Amino acid sequence: MSSLIEPRTLQGFRDYPPALMIPRERVLQTARAVYRSYGYAPIDTPTLEFAEVLLGKGGGENDRIVYRFKDHGDRDVAMRFDLTVPFARFAATHVPQLGTPFKRYAMGPVWRGERPGQGRYREFWQCDFDTIGTTSNAADAEVALVINDLFTALAFENFQIRVNNRLLLNGLLEKIGVLDKAVPVLRSLDKLAKIGREKVIEEMTRDAGVSAEQADRVLKLAEALGTNADILSAAEATFDGNPNEKAREGLLRLRELLSIAEMAGIPEGRIRIDLSIARGLDYYTGTIYETFLTDLPGIGSVCSGGRYDNLASKFTKQVLPGVGASLGVDRLLAAMEEIKHPWMTGQSTPAPVLVLQFENTWLGHYQRVARGLRSAGIGAEVYPEVKRVKAQFEYADKRGFKVALVNGSEEFAVGVWKIKDMVKREEMKVPEADVVAAIRGILEV
């Protein structure tokens, strides 16, 4: 049929059928609930902005990957490639009215025209949260608490939050006289886990122009092992017990973060000082966060962030320091599939109950009992057609319904509802007034 259009999608873009979308909604809803519980307020910004707003006046590295075009009014526009730049533009516009401190979260798709790969898409979702307008370490400590509560709420048990502070790293760079090379040095350091010590030293000496000995000093600090206390002691020792101002501030902030987390009840061992994490991005200036799934370390950090000195300097003279992190939803979903996370049930219905249809004259009854379940918070679908019972049960199994209501003339004649537990394959009959309670019992809700 040459007149049919091929129903293809663009490479790097994907459909979410129910079995994948149900867990994605659960992840987003969980993140939303955790962020809100800490007082982060939701905002949204347009997906399309003036290209200048997203890319800056000169353009830059993001120029290559951004989806950019002329709109109907011949304006130079672009699709957002992250949620940070639009937040900066938003902050410049609204923070004068909203006031500081300002805590926000934002969730939505972003677009990057990069080569797609395993778990990497051209359209993918980010979930960011940030506190801006304060340099207080209270906000930094809170980010670690949020990440802990988020992954706990996401039903992960084995995860680790790694924290570092760039002030400490910069303190060392200052001490060894290469602070002016911080950007390329830390960008190389960030690759340690990926490319290994030798290659990092090679890159640091070649690209950042530091000596092999200087590179070695940085790596020695980064590689400190042991308990958090051990690592902090090793860091002190690097400064011969007399850290300079930057390092002292970095150490103080890390210690305070650990102490707040402990008093707030975060499990021991959950937060680990890791002086090797630096993040590739230039704008981080203080605390750095990465989050690893212990069962799947190879996938990299699934929630990362840090402190920055000034969010919106491109747009306003108001100085807006802040701290926050971002959950990589699509990478997390890929990880959940791989480790067979309990939320990846394969179920493709959000409702647990299916009401079978025997005759359409009973539709009003079917919908009445279904609405009773819905008001009680139990989702219930009424099968829309009169079909063989076998076909309706097959549909129930395929979609993953847990309970079926199976009422035909026999049951209506005596005024009962027949309930089938689709998992145990057991049946019971109850009066209409008891349907909700009986199904609650089966579903254990």
Next chain:
Amino acid sequence: MSSLIEPRTLQGFRDYPPALMIPRERVLQTARAVYRSYGYAPIDTPTLEFAEVLLGKGGGENDRIVYRFKDHGDRDVAMRFDLTVPFARFAATHVPQLGTPFKRYAMGPVWRGERPGQGRYREFWQCDFDTIGTTSNAADAEVALVINDLFTALAFENFQIRVNNRLLLNGLLEKIGVLDKAVPVLRSLDKLAKIGREKVIEEMTRDAGVSAEQADRVLKLAEALGTNADILSAAEATFDGNPNEKAREGLLRLRELLSIAEMAGIPEGRIRIDLSIARGLDYYTGTIYETFLTDLPGIGSVCSGGRYDNLASKFTKQVLPGVGASLGVDRLLAAMEEIKHPWMTGQSTPAPVLVLQFENTWLGHYQRVARGLRSAGIGAEVYPEVKRVKAQFEYADKRGFKVALVNGSEEFAVGVWKIKDMVKREEMKVPEADVVAAIRGILEV
């Protein structure tokens, strides 16, 4: 400062600050919960598709308004302008595996480069739900139930669901010999409420090429008034008590819908037969739905839809009839602002409790009590800085916090927590173990 970039947004696009985003999230979450409770499963599709997929081979009316451009690979791509065409493409791809009937909902932004206006944006959100793969009227009746439960859950009391059936209208057009002119005739009829009888007749005779008498017959049917029973009788009378097959089927389906709704417990008067609603879109073939807010009829329908014969004929030979409706989120939010809907509180924090900070050495305690509240389902923010108490209270009032925890050295010395009801301006002191219960009491949760 000429080096600053102006933080402007594109015309027709807008930011959602917290006071607007909190109600939007509530609307979306409510729609999601209602759709799910009926067994509609979530799906998502890319925002960007091949232009051919969205616009068809020849392009068409949507060509003018769609955001379309060449991507990095020189592919002709476009941003979706609704959720229906992507769903059709999705269905052609996935329904062979997923099977029918298939019930889905989808929520997300769509883009149209039209002239923006009051409550009309170039980027706006749609929330669609559909059942496809069945012609059964059970699915049609359910759409009306969903709309009822949706607006009830959205805390509207005064709304009306108007239904019609194009089969009935087409039956009349067939009877008077102008069925071949159904598309332009019904498109004109759809404007009745907006432009009035005279103009509709003018348009029908001029553009659709029917006689003034024929136009009058259509309008007489459309204008039938009274109870649902009165209107159905008037429709019967139009056919001299002997409707043709189309009209008979239309009347039957309307009657069945009303009867199911009544038995399912939908309040009387909620669903009204209105033979004047036709929807402008050509692809509707059966039941038609519109939803009006009785307090704000001028804003037009806030949830509309209908039955169609074949969703995905552009993409597949599989015939996929279906029925569904779409909630216009941005129009609804505009309406909620105008009628001062109870959800438009102006509050800009999603958390009810603010924990004030007096000394940063107590941060661990502040976060411990806050985490206790969060685990109990009560959002609690810890103010990130040590500031004057007055400034912290002003922040609490500006954001709309309901309760403040106000603990300084005095309270810590005797081991109590001081709780302030921000609405009643009352204070109490309780031991830490009683904080959750005391705040539950204030918030009445």
